[in-house]
Amino acid sequence: MNPTQLRRLASILTLTLLGVSTAVAQLPPPTPPPAKPLVVVPPGLGVIEFEETLFDFGDIWDHEKVTHNYAFTNTGTETLNITEVRSTCGCTVPELTKKLYEPGESGIITVIFDPENRGGNQRKTIHVTTNSKTTPRVGLTFHAVVSKVLDIQPTIANLGRVFKNEEKGMKISILGSIPGFMAVPAKVQPKDAEMFIIEHVETLDVEVDGKMVPKSTLRISIKPGLPVGRHSVDLLIKTNDERRPEVSLRTTVTIVGDLQARPPRFALGRLDPGSEFEATLTLVNRVADPFKITKIEPSPDLKDIQITHKPAIEGQSDAYIITVRGIAPADQARILGQIIIYTDLESEARMELPIYGFVSGTTPSRSKSGG
Numbered sequence: 001m002n003p004t005q006l007r008r009l010a011s012i013l014t015l016t017l018l019g020v021s022t023a024v025a026q027l028p029p030p031t032p033p034p035a036k037p038l039v040v041v042p043p044g045l046g047v048i049e050f051e052e053t054l055f056d057f058g059d060i061w062d063h064e065k066v067t068h069n070y071a072f073t074n075t076g077t078e079t080l081n082i083t084e085v086r087s088t089c090g091c092t093v094p095e096l097t098k099k100l101y102e103p104g105e106s107g108i109i110t111v112i113f114d115p116e117n118r119g120g121n122q123r124k125t126i127h128v129t130t131n132s133k134t135t136p137r138v139g140l141t142f143h144a145v146v147s148k149v150l151d152i153q154p155t156i157a158n159l160g161r162v163f164k165n166e167e168k169g170m171k172i173s174i175l176g177s178i179p180g181f182m183a184v185p186a187k188v189q190p191k192d193a194e195m196f197i198i199e200h201v202e203t204l205d206v207e208v209d210g211k212m213v214p215k216s217t218l219r220i221s222i223k224p225g226l227p228v229g230r231h232s233v234d235l236l237i238k239t240n241d242e243r244r245p246e247v248s249l250r251t252t253v254t255i256v257g258d259l260q261a262r263p264p265r266f267a268l269g270r271l272d273p274g275s276e277f278e279a280t281l282t283l284v285n286r287v288a289d290p291f292k293i294t295k296i297e298p299s300p301d302l303k304d305i306q307i308t309h310k311p312a313i314e315g316q317s318d319a320y321i322i323t324v325r326g327i328a329p330a331d332q333a334r335i336l337g338q339i340i341i342y343t344d345l346e347s348e349a350r351m352e353l354p355i356y357g358f359v360s361g362t363t364p365s366r367s368k369s370g371g
Helices: 003-025 191-195
Strands: 048-050 054-061 066-074 080-087 092-095 106-113 120-130 137-147 151-153 156-163 169-175 183-185 196-208 211-222 229-239 246-256 259-262 266-271 276-285 293-298 306-311 319-327 334-343 350-359
Touching: 048 137, 054 066, 066 137, 080 092, 092 120, 106 120, 106 137, 156 169, 156 211, 169 196, 183 196, 183 211, 191 196, 191 229, 196 229, 211 246, 266 276, 266 334, 276 350, 293 306, 293 319, 319 334
Parallel strands: 054 137, 156 246, 266 350
Antiparallel strands: 048 066, 066 106, 080 120, 092 106, 120 137, 151 169, 169 211, 183 229, 196 211, 229 246, 259 276, 276 319, 293 334, 306 319, 334 350
C-alpha cells in the first residue's frame, strides 16, 4: 500500500472514531432504578392498658407515706409515648422510669401519697397523657381514709393585731390517738421564739364522736414590750407518741403601735413607663401625742424617689402628710420597696411603709449573668 493510500485510510479511521465519540456523547443517561415507596407509619397506634385504674389504700395514718404501682401494657401495634403524668395535688407524686414502650412491653407508674396534714376521706387522681389515638388520656384514682396521729386545733396560732403593751393569748388543743397521750412545750425553742410564752395547761380525756380521747391544752401568749410589727415563729411541741415525737406550730402576731398610716401603704396603681407618679398618706399618732419625723428615706431597691412631709394641720405635730414622687422606670415591671420613717418616739423610732406600683408596657431587662 503506497503512502497516499495509507494517509487516506488514516483519515477515514479518524473520522470514524470522531463520529462514534459524538454519538456516544449524545446518548441519554441510563434510566435510574425505580425508587422504593416510602412507608409512613401512622402515629398513635400504641394503646396503654392498665391492670387497674382505681385503688383503695383503706385506713391509713397521716404520719407516713403510702405507695402503689399501677401496672400497664402497650397493647397496640406501634410504639407508645407517655408524654405526661400529672397529679391533681402536691401531696401525690407519680413516678415513671421511661416514656417509650414498644408493642407488648409493660411498665408501671408508681404513685406516692403523703397524707400529712390531711384527714378523713381522700380521693386523688393522676392524669396520664399519651400519643395514642385510642387512649390519649387515662385517669388513675386512689382512695384512702386518713386518721390523724395528732389533731392540732387551730393548725396556726394567729393572735391577730394587738396594740403594743397589750396582753393577749390563745389556747391550742391537741388530740392524741394513744392511751396516756400528752403534749407539752419543748424545753429548747428556736431563738426567735423568745417573744412568745408557751405553757401546758392540762391534759384530760374528752369525748369525740362517741369515743374518749386524750387532749392536751397549751396556751400561747405574747411577752410584754414586743416591738411594733409582724412577728412569726415555729414553736416546738413534744409528745409521748413515737410516731410524732415533735411537731411545730406556726405562731404569728402583728403588734400595732401608736403611729398608724392611713392608708397603710403608698399605692401607685398602674403606671406608664416614664410617667410621673405621686402618692400620699397620713401618719397619725392614735393617742394624739406630739411627735417629730426626724428622717425619711427609701429602701435601697427604690431609685430617684423624692419624699416630703408636712403637718396634717398647720401648727400641730400629732399627724403628718407624707408624699412620694418619682418617674416610672422603663426597664422594670413594678415599683416595690419600703419608705423608712424615723421618729423621736423611743418605742417607735423606726417604721417601714410599703410602696407598690405596676409599670405596664415594659420589657423585662436581661440579667447580667444571662446567656
